[in-house]
Amino acid sequence: MSVLIDGKGFAATLRARVAGHVSGLGVVPGLAVVLVGDDPASAVYVRNKGIQTREAGMNSFEHRLPADTSESALLGLIHRLNADPAVHGILVQLPLPAHLNADLVINAIDPAKDVDGFHILNVGRLGTGQKAMVPCTPLGCLMLLRDRLGSLAGLDAVVIGRSNIVGKPMAQLLLAESCTVTIAHSRTRNLPDVCRRADILVAAVGRPEMVKADWIKPGATVIDVGINRITRDGKSRLVGDVDFAGAAQIAGAITPVPGGVGPMTIACLLANTLTACCRAHHLPEPEGLTA
Numbered sequence: 001m002s003v004l005i006d007g008k009g010f011a012a013t014l015r016a017r018v019a020g021h022v023s024g025l026g027v028v029p030g031l032a033v034v035l036v037g038d039d040p041a042s043a044v045y046v047r048n049k050g051i052q053t054r055e056a057g058m059n060s061f062e063h064r065l066p067a068d069t070s071e072s073a074l075l076g077l078i079h080r081l082n083a084d085p086a087v088h089g090i091l092v093q094l095p096l097p098a099h100l101n102a103d104l105v106i107n108a109i110d111p112a113k114d115v116d117g118f119h120i121l122n123v124g125r126l127g128t129g130q131k132a133m134v135p136c137t138p139l140g141c142l143m144l145l146r147d148r149l150g151s152l153a154g155l156d157a158v159v160i161g162r163s164n165i166v167g168k169p170m171a172q173l174l175l176a177e178s179c180t181v182t183i184a185h186s187r188t189r190n191l192p193d194v195c196r197r198a199d200i201l202v203a204a205v206g207r208p209e210m211v212k213a214d215w216i217k218p219g220a221t222v223i224d225v226g227i228n229r230i231t232r233d234g235k236s237r238l239v240g241d242v243d244f245a246g247a248a249q250i251a252g253a254i255t256p257v258p259g260g261v262g263p264m265t266i267a268c269l270l271a272n273t274l275t276a277c278c279r280a281h282h283l284p285e286p287e288g289l290t291a
Contacts, residue, residue, distance in 0.1 A: 003253040005144050005223075011263035014143070014289075015056055018270045021286045022057040029277035030059040031089040031115065031269070032081050036074065036100065037067035042093050049091075049266055056270050061087060067097050074100060075108050082110040088280055089115035089273035112279065115272040117169065126172050126291075133272055134291045138170040140264025141202060141223050142177070142291060148221055148253050149200075153178035158195055160184045160211065160241070161204030166225055170202055173291050191215075201251075203241035213246030222247055222254040225261050 022029060031053050035046045046062065053060040063077060074092075081087050090113045096102050106114075111121040117135035125132035145152060157179040161167035167183060174181045184194050186205055195201055195215040201222045203211050208228035216222060226241030240257030248254055255261055271289040278285045 002222075002248045002251040003148075004248075005148055005221075005253050005255045005260060007140070007144060007255055007260040008263045010144060010147060011140075011267035014264070014267040015052060015270060017286070018267070018274050018289070019056040021274060025274075025277070025283065027277060027281055027283075028057070028059050028086075029089070029273050030061060030084075030087045031091065031273045032061040032063065032084075032087045034063045034065065034074070034077065034081075034090070034092045036065045036069050036093070037097050039095075042095075046093055049269065052266050053270060053273070058270065058273060059086065069097075069100075071100055071104070074105060078105065078108045082108075082113065087113065088277040089113055089269075091116050091269065113276055115269055115276055117272070118164065123164070123169070126169060129176060132291075133276065134173065135165060135169045136265045136268040136272060137166050137225060137261065138173055139268045139272070139291060141170060141225065141261060142173045143268070143288075144223065144255065144261070144264065145200060145221065146177075151177075152200070154180070155199040156180050156182075156197055157200040157202070158182045158184055158198035159202045159204065160188075160191070160195070161202075161206070161225070163204065166204040170204065174200070174202075176291065186210075205241050207241055208239050209241070209243040211242040211247065213243060213250050216247050216250045218250055219252040220250075222251045223261060224255050224257055227257060227262060 033046050050060040081090050090109050106118045107120055111119045114122055114133050117133040122132045157174045159167050159171045162185045171181050171183050192215040196217050201220055204225035208230050224240035224242040228239050238258050
């Protein structure tokens, strides 16, 4: 049976570290979250972000806008947040309503306040090995891998998924750790064979239980980023992109769903906000919170 990678416990420790550093910082980091529309899942996520931000001793600024908000109005709000010295991090909750250009909106955020790490300048900096704000979910995955394995240098890593939010930045982070990285996806030929050579397998494809036990190299470390709601035997439940029951018999270590990668995302958002605040005020950055 695999070792379970306790993302929930790691995230709690990370949030406590952030809160401890904030208490002695001399300035209060501020995170502004913008929610457009009334998507229920997004609303719950934004509420949880606000709770955990305040628990860490930071200021939480929530801006809830109607679904028919114009692009010019949203860009105006972002412009004001960019100029507000009390705001060190800005996050626009995705997805946005269809009439809004997400790329335009994200790239309107000051890159130094882009705690989601989605701005094109941060994407470019990450890809070229420069100091960047790193997307929260891949950063959380990297922290879990470092904690489990120590040095990642020389390991074969396969990332299933090519999204801008997880797959691509995850691959860049693993490259920076001197892994040999393959980006695979749903159309990769002989995908099971590709996965079987991985010492590190990161599943972020968004298909419930797609990765089977016989896709996994014995002893490999499996990071399951997927969160999929399915109905089985008349009951709704959350599952990952990996068939956990089977994979746990083969892998050396694996993240569960829920309780694995998910809790790391908000914890890393808080870490990014602290990092942005330190950089804005030319203060020393705490160790271990960035890539």
